[in-house]
Amino acid sequence: LWLLAAGLAGFVGALWTGFEAYWVPAVALAVALALYLASLLATLAAGSRDVTARHFLASLSSLALVAALGAGLAFDRQRGVLFPDGDGALIAHVHLALLGFVSLAIFGGSYRLFFPMVMSRAHSPLPSRAAALLIAAATLGLAIDSLWFGRALIRLWALALTLGFAAFCAQLTRLVHAKAELDLSSRFALLGIGGGALWCALGLGLAFGAIEDRWESRAAYALTAL
Numbered sequence: 231l232w233l234l235a236a237g238l239a240g241f242v243g244a245l246w247t248g249f250e251a252y253w254v255p256a257v258a259l260a261v262a263l264a265l266y267l268a269s270l271l272a273t274l275a276a277g278s279r280d281v282t283a284r285h286f287l288a289s290l291s292s293l294a295l296v297a298a299l300g301a302g303l304a305f306d307r308q309r310g311v312l313f314p315d316g317d318g319a320l321i322a323h324v325h326l327a328l329l330g331f332v333s334l335a336i337f338g339g340s341y342r343l344f345f346p347m348v349m350s351r352a353h354s355p356l357p358s359r360a361a362a363l364l365i366a367a368a369t370l371g372l373a374i375d376s377l378w379f380g381r382a383l384i385r386l387w388a389l390a391l392t393l394g395f396a397a398f399c400a401q402l403t404r405l406v407h408a409k410a411e412l413d414l415s416s417r418f419a420l421l422g423i424g425g426g427a428l429w430c431a432l433g434l435g436l437a438f439g440a441i442e443d444r445w446e447s448r449a450a451y452a453l454t455a456l
Contacts, residue, residue, distance in 0.1 A: 231262075233258050233259070233261055233262035233265070234258075234259060234262035234263070234266075236255065236258055237255045237256065237257075237258030237259035237260075237261075237262055238255075238259065239255075240254070240255030240258065241255040241256055241259065243255075252304055253301055253304035253305040256297075256300050256301040256304040256305075257301045259297050259300070259301070260294070260297035260298050260300070260301045262297075263290075263293055263294045263297045264294055264297075266290070267290050267291065267293075267294050270286070270287060270290055271287070274287060280342075281338065281341050281342075281351070281355070281358065282338045282339060282341055282342045283338075284338070284362075285334050285335065285337055285338020285339075285341070285362060286334075286335060286338050288330070288334050288338075288362065288366055289330065289331050289332075289334040289335040289338065290331075291330075292326050292327075292329075292330025292331045292334065292366075292369070293327075293330075293331040295326050295330065295373070296323065296326045296327045296330070296331060299319070299322065299323050299326065299373075300323060303319055303323065313377055313378075315376070315377070315378075315380065318376035318377055318378075318380070318381060319376070319377055321372070321376040321381070322372070322373035322374075322376040322377050324452065325369055325372055325373060325376075326369060326373050328452070328455045328456075329365060329368075329369040329391065330365075330366065330369045330370070330373075333365060334362065334365060334366065337358070337361060337362065337365070337398055340419070341358060344415075344416070344419055345416070346402060346416060347401055347402070350401040350402060350403070351401060357397045357398065357400040357401045358397075358398070358401055360393075360394070360397040361394045361395070361397035361398035361401075362394075363394075364390050364391070364393050364394030364397060365391060365394040365395075365398075367390065368387045368390035368391045368394060369387075369391070371383070371386075371387050371390070372384065372387035372391070375387065384437050385437045385438055387437075388433050388434050388436075388437035388438070389434070389437075391430070391433065392430045392433070392434060395426055395427070395430050398423075399423060399427075402420075402423075425454055425455075425456075426454075426455075428454045429451065429454040429455045432447070432450060432451045432454055433451060436448075436451060
């Protein structure tokens with residue numbers, strides 16, 4: 231807790247004041263997340279490891295990678311030794327955060343908190359397993375490719391991520407067939423899934439060159455993900 235709080239405050243303060251060694255508080259953040267992940271691993275080892283717990287473990291592992299990569303980027307910003315492709319490093323950092331951390335956490339939480347997903351997964355867990363594997367593997371592959379291999383396989387990763395999102399949506403087929411009355415939280419969840427579909431479309435367009443890769447397109451891509 232104290233490392234996380236100090237790292238956050240120190241990092242923002244360093245950026246605000248132009249402090250050159252702003253990677254130092256970034257390291258504190260990375261260490262704090264690593265300690266939290268170690269605590270989570272010990273908790274999972276002592277108790278049940280249901281689908282939600284496994285998703286949270288993968289999500290927090292991605293968060294630890296985000297923190298480690300962020301610390302490395304902060305240290306390497308003026309050097310370009312570790313990560314020679316600045317755009318690629320940013321792409322890796324953002325996708326590990328939005329997909330590896332946020333999306334996997336949302337997926338895992340939905341299998342316990344979102345009633346249509348709970349009922350659908352009780353009928354068949356295969357789509358949720360496919361979604362988790364595709365999202366996790368493609369996110370890691372995209373990050374490695376963007377950091378060190380010039381995004382040579384970005385179309386493959388875009389397709390795999392879209393298939394992972396489609397597999398997650400496939401868990402909702404029973405909800406559509408049931409034609410049940412949706413409560414407010416379910417409507418918000420479906421609205422969020424609609425935003426995810428738009429995000430996939432923009433991602434595929436950028437990966438395959440149908441949309442020009444410029445700052446405005448990347449901003450729209452990030453906003454639809456959120």
